[in-house]
Amino acid sequence: MEKQQVVIAGGGPVGLWLAAELRLNGISVTVLEERTEIDQRSKALTMHPRSIELLASRGIDQRFHDEAPKIPTGHFANLPSRLDFSLLDTPFPYTLFLPQARTEELFEEYARGLGATVRRGHRVTGFTEHADSVTVQVAGEQGPYAIEAEYLAGCDGSRSTVRERAGIGFPGTPFNFLGWLGDVALDNPPPLAFNQFNEHGGVLVAPLPGNRWRLAGTSPDGGATEWPGDLTMDELRQKTVAITGDDFGMRDPSWLSRYSNTTRLATEYRRGRVLLAGDAAHQHFPTGGVGMNYGMQDAHNLGWKLAAALNGWAPEGLLDTYHTERHLIGAQLEEHSRAQTLLLTTFTPEALAMRSLTAQMIAAVPEFGRILAGKISAIGIGYPSDDPAAHPLTGTRAPGLTFTGTDITLFGLLRANAYLLLDLTADGALADRAQERITVHGGSPDRAHDGWDDVRAALIRPDGHVARAWTEQDDAKLGAAVDDGIAAVLGR
Structure with a gap:
């Protein structure tokens, strides 16, 4: 096998x-x-x-x-x-x-x-x-x-x-409402980012490759608990005209579909x-x-x-x-x-x-x-820590830090198979912590980011979320805390 x-x-x-x-x-x-x-x-x-x-x-x-x-x-x-x-x-x-x-x-x-x-x-x-x-x-x-x-x-x-x-x-x-969409050619397309919503419904029109357009919308008659059958071109045209007063010269559909609010x-x-x-x-x-x-x-x-x-x-x-x-x-x-x-x-x-x-x-x-x-x-997504003593950054998404005097970015430093230890001390106090599952980068962020002003070290997970962060000003104590944090994330 x-x-x-x-x-x-x-x-x-x-x-x-x-x-x-x-x-x-x-x-x-x-x-x-x-x-x-x-x-x-x-x-x-x-x-x-x-x-x-x-x-x-x-x-x-x-x-x-x-x-x-x-x-x-x-x-x-x-x-x-x-x-x-x-x-x-x-x-x-x-x-x-x-x-x-x-x-x-x-x-x-x-x-x-x-x-x-x-x-x-x-x-x-x-x-x-x-x-x-x-x-x-x-x-x-x-x-x-x-x-x-x-x-x-x-x-x-x-x-x-x-x-x-x-x-x-x-x-x-289960669903109790159905929206609709059609990928079509338009002889008279509306302006880019066209969006209209009124008592007759709502429609969003977006360009697709190959001079085609997607119309996606909802209508007052969309309430349903059973599938009414496939969307037709005539139905797409009727709904669009009811909302906008125009069918934009739609023709040649390549996809007509409905979508539900099943959650x-x-x-x-x-x-x-x-x-x-x-x-x-x-x-x-x-x-x-x-x-x-x-x-x-x-x-x-x-x-x-x-x-x-x-x-x-x-x-x-x-x-x-x-x-x-x-x-x-x-x-x-x-x-x-x-x-x-x-x-x-x-x-x-x-x-x-x-x-x-x-x-x-x-x-x-x-x-x-x-x-x-x-x-x-999803920029605002974070994973709350259950440790009341954890730094407030713990579990948050690490922002796109860039480092003074370089073109290095945090995203360029991340690896799928290792944590990243950011040494933000002025003298590289943590430079010797690199090991198989820990990479280390020292430097100073070239601009401020919310919550990062007093951070002297941070351990970043492979997926870009903060595992640990430290503000300790004493280098010896900071090093000991970082060692403990590395041991915890590696299960040692």
Whole structure:
């Protein structure tokens, strides 16, 4: 029987990013994807700032910058007041506009280049878990076969076979509303970033490659608890005209679809040797274009922890923190997607007034807009510490520090298989702490970042979150505290 350390069910962006993270740690991995080819009907179009940071931390962001337009704003519930990403503490205060099909193609190229095995036309049909392995049953192009793995990761979407066969609950609420979208040619397209919302519905129009356009919207007649059938071109035209007074010369549809507000969250992101990420773990109304991004960030959190467990350097309980941390983020995602859904699917005078008031608040109160931008972009995500004595930075995302007199950035220093110790002392007091799983960089940040003013040392996880931070002014005491912190994260 074939053996691999990890089998990943699902070869979309989430599964491919997880495969790459594992390969950067030397883990053997096979990705099994039911589709024989990449689906050109791209559900996702947006790479958010935090996801760009992840690309930069692995040195591949330029591949995406080379072909994806930058958009400096985002939206909350398609409100007319845009979210200003320049308010965020990130070197990438914008989204990259790139169809999911192209993102998936670039991720697959990246994962294969690192040595991942990717098999298209292969589907996980079940598995049997043992004390120290998982036997994964697969339907392949040449018939059924099995792979023995140490872990199985379900990145296989909201109808996840892995989640269902593991018996992991997926509670939430079924849909009671349907939105609609169409990818079409437009003879008379509206201005870029066109967005209109009124008592007749709401529609967002965005450009696609090949002189095509996506129209995505909601209408007052969208309430439904049963599937009404496929969207038609006539229906798309009628809804668009009702909202905007124009059909923009739409023709030649390549994709017509509906999407629902089904909202669910897996009860467990890990059960034994089975793990979930992406849509297999959380499902929600596609508000703000965050779904693929949050799934990618699941994989980024999971990858180094799973690799550390397999490579024998994870402290007790590290892999369990994948559920602890990302389930919390899934619940937060559920909350703000539901809030946006209310504003997107309710057309009463009261709801329209709430939209107007919220838009005014975004425009008038920069801090309010910044907080919403932090949620949408995931720049604001942090993992609370249960240690009351921990430094306030613990668990937060490390910002894009740059160092005086150099072109070195924090993202350029991160490694998938090691912690980064930032020695911010003036005299390099911690330079000798480098070891196999600890890299050290000394220097002084060239500008201020919230919460970092008095920090003299920080230990950064492979996923870019702060594991420990210290303000101790005495070098000897600081060194001892850092040694204790390193011992704790390495389980020594």
